[in-house]
Amino acid sequence: MSVFHLKYRPQNLAELDLSDVAESIGKIMSNKERPQAYLFAGPKGSGKTSAARIVAKMVNCEKSKGKDPCNQCSA
Ligand SMILES: [Zn+2]
Secondary structure, eight states: OOGGSOOOOSSSSSGGGGGHHHHHHHHHHHHOOOOOOOOOOOOSSSSSHHHHHHHHHHHHHHHHSSSOOSSSSSO
């Protein structure tokens, strides 16, 4: 039985435990030209999925102009 999908996930970069990762993502996201693909690598539980979910929200966010997703739009 797995309850991992139920665990709390950070909702923006500031809540991400990995500050160096958050910084890197912030730099990428504040760039005008965003990459076409993102690769997350690391051991299990290191925050790949959490980081990817935040990145996905940022990429798809309709309102966010800065680093963080607005957490309000449909994305
Ligand atoms: Zn949004």
